Amino acid sequence: MAALHRTIVVGGVAAGMSAATRLRRNDEQRHIVVLERGSHVSFANCGLPYHLGGVIEERDDLLLQTPESLAARFGLDVRTRHEVVEIDRERRTVLVRALETGDEYEEAYDELVLATGARAVRPPFPGAELAHTLRDLGDMDAILAALEGSAETPSRSAVVVGAGFIGIELAENLTRRGLDVVLVEREAQVLPPLDVEMAVLVDERLRAHGVEVRTSASVTRVEPGTVTLDDETRLPADLVVTAVGVVPETGLAEKAGLDLGPRGGIVVDAQQRTSDPAVFAVGDVAVKRDALTGTGTLVPLAQTANRQGRLVADVITGRDVTAPAVLGTAVVGAFGTTAAMVGWSEKRLRAEGRQVRVIHTHPSDHAGYYPGARTMALKLLVDPPTDAILGAQGVGEAGVDKRIDVIATAMRGGLRASDLADLELAYAPQYGSAKDPVNMLGMVADNLAAGITDTVQWYEVGAEARDGATVVDVRSAGEYAGGSLPGALNVPLDELRDRHVELPAGRLVVTCAVGQRGHTAARLLRQLGRDDVANLDGGYRTWSRVAGI
Amino acid sequence: MAALHRTIVVGGVAAGMSAATRLRRNDEQRHIVVLERGSHVSFANCGLPYHLGGVIEERDDLLLQTPESLAARFGLDVRTRHEVVEIDRERRTVLVRALETGDEYEEAYDELVLATGARAVRPPFPGAELAHTLRDLGDMDAILAALEGSAETPSRSAVVVGAGFIGIELAENLTRRGLDVVLVEREAQVLPPLDVEMAVLVDERLRAHGVEVRTSASVTRVEPGTVTLDDETRLPADLVVTAVGVVPETGLAEKAGLDLGPRGGIVVDAQQRTSDPAVFAVGDVAVKRDALTGTGTLVPLAQTANRQGRLVADVITGRDVTAPAVLGTAVVGAFGTTAAMVGWSEKRLRAEGRQVRVIHTHPSDHAGYYPGARTMALKLLVDPPTDAILGAQGVGEAGVDKRIDVIATAMRGGLRASDLADLELAYAPQYGSAKDPVNMLGMVADNLAAGITDTVQWYEVGAEARDGATVVDVRSAGEYAGGSLPGALNVPLDELRDRHVELPAGRLVVTCAVGQRGHTAARLLRQLGRDDVANLDGGYRTWSRVAGI
Numbered sequence A, B: 001m002a003a004l005h006r007t008i009v010v011g012g013v014a015a016g017m018s019a020a021t022r023l024r025r026n027d028e029q030r031h032i033v034v035l036e037r038g039s040h041v042s043f044a045n046c047g048l049p050y051h052l053g054g055v056i057e058e059r060d061d062l063l064l065q066t067p068e069s070l071a072a073r074f075g076l077d078v079r080t081r082h083e084v085v086e087i088d089r090e091r092r093t094v095l096v097r098a099l100e101t102g103d104e105y106e107e108a109y110d111e112l113v114l115a116t117g118a119r120a121v122r123p124p125f126p127g128a129e130l131a132h133t134l135r136d137l138g139d140m141d142a143i144l145a146a147l148e149g150s151a152e153t154p155s156r157s158a159v160v161v162g163a164g165f166i167g168i169e170l171a172e173n174l175t176r177r178g179l180d181v182v183l184v185e186r187e188a189q190v191l192p193p194l195d196v197e198m199a200v201l202v203d204e205r206l207r208a209h210g211v212e213v214r215t216s217a218s219v220t221r222v223e224p225g226t227v228t229l230d231d232e233t234r235l236p237a238d239l240v241v242t243a244v245g246v247v248p249e250t251g252l253a254e255k256a257g258l259d260l261g262p263r264g265g266i267v268v269d270a271q272q273r274t275s276d277p278a279v280f281a282v283g284d285v286a287v288k289r290d291a292l293t294g295t296g297t298l299v300p301l302a303q304t305a306n307r308q309g310r311l312v313a314d315v316i317t318g319r320d321v322t323a324p325a326v327l328g329t330a331v332v333g334a335f336g337t338t339a340a341m342v343g344w345s346e347k348r349l350r351a352e353g354r355q356v357r358v359i360h361t362h363p364s365d366h367a368g369y370y371p372g373a374r375t376m377a378l379k380l381l382v383d384p385p386t387d388a389i390l391g392a393q394g395v396g397e398a399g400v401d402k403r404i405d406v407i408a409t410a411m412r413g414g415l416r417a418s419d420l421a422d423l424e425l426a427y428a429p430q431y432g433s434a435k436d437p438v439n440m441l442g443m444v445a446d447n448l449a450a451g452i453t454d455t456v457q458w459y460e461v462g463a464e465a466r467d468g469a470t471v472v473d474v475r476s477a478g479e480y481a482g483g484s485l486p487g488a489l490n491v492p493l494d495e496l497r498d499r500h501v502e503l504p505a506g507r508l509v510v511t512c513a514v515g516q517r518g519h520t521a522a523r524l525l526r527q528l529g530r531d532d533v534a535n536l537d538g539g540y541r542t543w544s545r546v547a548g549i
């Protein structure tokens, strides 16, 4: 009998274990070895912050499978605490170190799947070794222990460094545990992947729940019990956790001479094949193809990791399949609000010099006449020449994940921004609106694409006013009295037909609460012969949140 | 000065008023008359059941606009209690009856938009005039009055005839008001647009909340206080409401000789133009184009009505736009459960003689390791030769509307069923799973499309067993002991590799709780040389709910 085909998978979590299980379903006649240097496989990294916060009460709930269960069900040879320390591509072997004993041995492979994931970046400041990071159960256990503090000095204060997705989850969950949390972020906003006027809504929520948010701040050093910032502020910190991003775990691949991307990560083709055809890479460690540009990108997210794991198993067993480009849809919850995004942000687009059409809306998650409706903020980014959807963001208490999922699906389906107006989304008053928020985005996009309306952004209106445009607030007198843009005239929409003659000549920028009445006003004025009219996109609500920035 | 262009809109709710407002935004220089025979325009029909149930406390909340507000904002000439009784297409005039005075007068139009909606079907049984229907505020007020009953005999019991979307909403809301509700449905299931194994989950929920559900039952007569069914059951009924469907309100159009569809409704082209180019029809009264077949269909839903209203305004003002075909996405809530669907049902497909690939799953709305996860039932219908998505259904307590919206968007985008596996949906543990329920549907679809697995449906497995197939339940012994398919052998999945030799020769149908372990089992058995293996789609959970049917 010929020797069994041997596939070795390095890393046994999302990508690696999904590869191994699918490989078994595809091929019973194969030796499948999963080598994992950690103590656990198949665990829920994404749940770690919530066990810290006590939301997920049982630590065991994070362990979805064990080597034993995987052996029984899938006939997998899973070895935890076994680290691959070297790849010999010539001989198609890996050198494995059994961490319990220190013994090293070789394993031969026909195909090697690298699913080594990513590791948390350790920031370079002095004392960083006193700070925790959070990537696996061991990290979590260490934080749990630190949380307890000692009997004499229980932990009371925490500094979380980095206000990205995981940093926010940490801030929320450490607050839940009763700690006073300071969240330190180098950028000028929390959630740097989002645009600032969206992120500010999360910032507000964090502060409302007692998190002290310090943006545009860097940690200069950590000492026991204290974190010092670049402005010399000293923050008490019984616990310090850094969450400043991850980098692909490419040590092995690099040593083996596999091609890496310019920003790290293992370069793969559409079949997840590395520069060595017998070696594949999947999940966080692999470079992905960006859906917008087709170029390499790093997207360390669980859906893609799981999906690529399944895909590589199909490739290895001979199916003709290709990995799609990635959109990077992501979501985070914070104290009852949800922030989600897909595709590119405005700042990323602008940084790349791309033109972009921007739409902000503030719709309700369901019909306003049905109790419990909550307002969310949505943002859509559109490619002006093609009307293609480039990205979207949402923040709000309800229904945000649904809208971002719908837009992510529309992007995958190649729908244009204006096509969103036609989506038939399930409507009854407790679920949405007859014109769903996504439909509304489509209508606004349609109006812009067709030149039916023109808008200015919150960051443009100041310069417009300085350059002589008249800002006309078409809200009611009462709303206007509660605050408006500097120098804005107030002509309520319902009086505009009669009073438009009062408006000075020249460019007009109309504004209302969210942009909707402004839209009607702009249309009205245009048809009354005012050629140079624009509507403030997102209205006073978007502008006022960020006017100070 | 030339006379102003005149557009008359008949019907002032979703389609009609959306047409009128958009028309105004498109064209300030136009006389726009909205003629509405009812007392209200722009109201939320979809909220009517919830005001009956006291969920929407204020009746006024259902009134989104008034003739006055529409005049002030949009310069619309809105006349309530004005019925159009005749169209003179030659002279381009309508004959209007002012219902308050009985006076009749003519109005001339350049374009006429018929947005007359639909009316509730009155069933033909004797005493039907004693029963209420629910379409507008007047109907609602009448039911509210009947609900009170009289001082001596307050209403205690209600019979709702018809268990479609509105019937279910009525049953829920009348129960909320404290009435004992019997829900009578002629078909063998509630929610006839859904397939029975999905609808049964709503049925269970209704019963659990005290609604007496009587399917396969017809009302033969209504007398004061009593409803009699075809089996001579007499039900006490202080209140009777029928909700047995709607028909397009085509009286006017018919009299005017406009083309109607075979099942009613005004025939229109892709610009909503009727057989008379000066007359348009939109909303519930218009025939739509079905997305699956391209043929005429009736879809009386609010999104389409609103959207067509906006579209026709664009057509009238000279934009080159076309109405998309409709999918008919719909949703209903009942006592905390949600049922939603898009596209065609299995029974409808089969009735039309179409081949269909059927997938049932029972995923959690979010990661199982995060508290509060709820199981839903999902169903996907796929076109075998093309892998196109033909429809989907979902029932569950959380996350159902989101998944159906995503699938509806995928359908609109022309994504194949297998493409669902690649959707990047926003994942954090409280929102979904790394392999979202929609991704999982895509994986199962992919397996079926590629011939990686074969399944049998809940209604096929009985015949399979009679024809000699062996049913193998791969759940644990404990699960098996709690109930399984008749004659099923029990070989737990984790023992199958060792014990498969125990299985008799010939065809095998494997089954588990939901189909997932069955899938792994089927793959295993196939590769161990068992060529004739199928997996029971949806597993014991789907089968057991409907086995008795």
Ligand SMILES: Cc1cc2nc3c(=O)[nH]c(=O)nc-3n(C[C@H](O)[C@H](O)[C@H](O)COP(=O)(O)OP(=O)(O)OC[C@H]3O[C@@H](n4cnc5c(N)ncnc54)[C@H](O)[C@@H]3O)c2cc1C
Pocket (backbone or CB within 6 Å): A010, A011, A012, A013, A014, A015, A016, A035, A036, A037, A038, A045, A046, A047, A048, A049, A082, A083, A084, A085, A115, A116, A117, A118, A134, A135, A136, A166, A249, A252, A282, A283, A284, A285, A300, A301, A302, A303, A305, A306, A331, B427, B428, B429
């Ligand atoms: C706290 C936290 C929260 C998160 N939340 C979300 C979320 O909400 N949504 C989301 O989409 N994603 C989230 N993620 C990201 C998600 O967990 C990852 O995208 C996913 O786990 C990547 O899977 P992977 O298999 O590629 O890599 P990993 O999960 O990192 O697994 C790689 C494994 O390889 C092992 N390994 C590495 N090198 C070797 C070696 N030489 N020998 C043997 N073993 C090796 C490692 O020990 C590790 O266990 C979160 C991550 C963390 C840490």
Ligand SMILES: Cc1cc2nc3c(=O)[nH]c(=O)nc-3n(C[C@H](O)[C@H](O)[C@H](O)COP(=O)(O)OP(=O)(O)OC[C@H]3O[C@@H](n4cnc5c(N)ncnc54)[C@H](O)[C@@H]3O)c2cc1C
Pocket (backbone or CB within 6 Å): A427, A428, A429, B010, B011, B012, B013, B014, B015, B016, B035, B036, B037, B038, B045, B046, B047, B048, B049, B082, B083, B084, B085, B115, B116, B117, B118, B134, B135, B136, B166, B249, B252, B282, B283, B284, B285, B300, B301, B302, B303, B305, B331
């Ligand atoms: C109780 C209930 C619950 C519903 N729930 C939902 C839901 O959850 N989701 C959903 O998508 N849809 C729902 N619908 C359906 C939705 O309300 C309709 O699809 C939508 O209202 C159709 O809009 P329309 O403008 O075409 O017609 P309609 O809303 O029916 O308006 C037509 C108007 O035309 C007027 N009219 C008719 N003939 C004349 C005439 N000759 N002269 C003058 N006026 C005339 C009528 O009086 C009527 O006011 C529900 C409907 C009801 C009744």
Ligand SMILES: CC(C)(COP(=O)(O)OP(=O)(O)OC[C@H]1O[C@@H](n2cnc3c(N)ncnc32)[C@H](O)[C@@H]1OP(=O)(O)O)[C@@H](O)C(=O)NCCC(=O)NCCS
Pocket (backbone or CB within 6 Å): A012, A013, A014, A015, A017, A018, A021, A022, A025, A041, A042, A043, A044, A045, A046, A047, A064, A065, A302, A306, A310, B360, B361, B362, B434, B435, B440, B443, B444, B447, B514, B515, B516, B519, B538
């Ligand atoms: C769980 C894990 C081991 C993968 O196991 P798996 O069996 O491949 O995957 P799942 O349990 O997700 O099930 C998916 C399989 O079941 C099938 N399936 C799902 N529901 C089904 C149903 N109702 N009927 C039939 N098949 C079904 C899918 O098609 C798929 O099989 P396929 O790949 O052969 O098509 C791996 O995903 C893992 O380790 N996950 C935890 C780690 C992680 O993801 N962390 C990051 C996020 S917190």
Ligand SMILES: CC(C)(COP(=O)(O)OP(=O)(O)OC[C@H]1O[C@@H](n2cnc3c(N)ncnc32)[C@H](O)[C@@H]1OP(=O)(O)O)[C@@H](O)C(=O)NCCC(=O)NCCS
Pocket (backbone or CB within 6 Å): A360, A361, A362, A434, A435, A440, A443, A444, A447, A514, A515, A516, A519, A538, B012, B013, B014, B015, B017, B018, B021, B022, B025, B041, B042, B043, B044, B045, B046, B047, B064, B065, B302, B306, B310
């Ligand atoms: C409300 C009603 C009168 C329509 O009024 P409308 O002004 O056309 O519509 P909406 O209030 O929904 O607003 C949509 C408009 O605002 C615009 N808009 C929405 N949000 C915006 C924003 N943030 N910025 C700019 N424009 C915005 C849209 O683009 C659209 O304008 P357009 O058609 O010119 O593109 C009509 O829909 C109606 O009568 N509805 C109630 C009845 C009903 O629908 N019943 C059935 C369901 S219960």
Ligand SMILES: [Ca+2]
Pocket (backbone or CB within 6 Å): A454, A455, A456, A534
């Ligand atoms: Ca502009």
Ligand SMILES: [Ca+2]
Pocket (backbone or CB within 6 Å): B454, B455, B456, B534
């Ligand atoms: Ca079959």
